[in-house]
Amino acid sequence: MPLIFEVGDKVTLKKPHPCGSKDFEIVRMGADFRIKCLGCEKELWLSRRKLERRTRKIYRNGERLKKSDIERE
Numbered sequence: 001m002p003l004i005f006e007v008g009d010k011v012t013l014k015k016p017h018p019c020g021s022k023d024f025e026i027v028r029m030g031a032d033f034r035i036k037c038l039g040c041e042k043e044l045w046l047s048r049r050k051l052e053r054r055t056r057k058i059y060r061n062g063e064r065l066k067k068s069d070i071e072r073e
Contacts, residue, residue, distance in 0.1 A: 003052050005029060010038070012057040017042070022056075 005011075009026045016022045021039025028034035033051050036043045046054075058065045 002048070003055065003058070005033070005051070005058070006060065008060075010059040011035070011051075011055050012059075013054045014056055015054065017044075 005026055007026055007029055011024050011026065012022050013024060014022075017024075017037045017039060019037060019040040019042070021037055023038040024035040024044075025038060026033060027036050027043060032045050032047055034043055034045055035051070
């Protein structure tokens with residue numbers, strides 16, 4: 001089931017960026033997602049499928065979302 005993302009969400013990924021940070025912010029959504037590393041400010045492009053597979057946690061407005069809040073039915 002696809003996850004629901006919004007611009008401005010903070011995500012924690014499974015693997016760290018080369019700078020060592022696992023935390024990213026979603027900057028742009030579409031066919032591909034642009035995410036910004038919160039450690040070094042570098043921006044990356046990922047497909048929705050890759051982002052969904054690599055995501056561990058999603059934070060919206062400073063609160064961690066529960067699994068029921070982030071999955072589409």
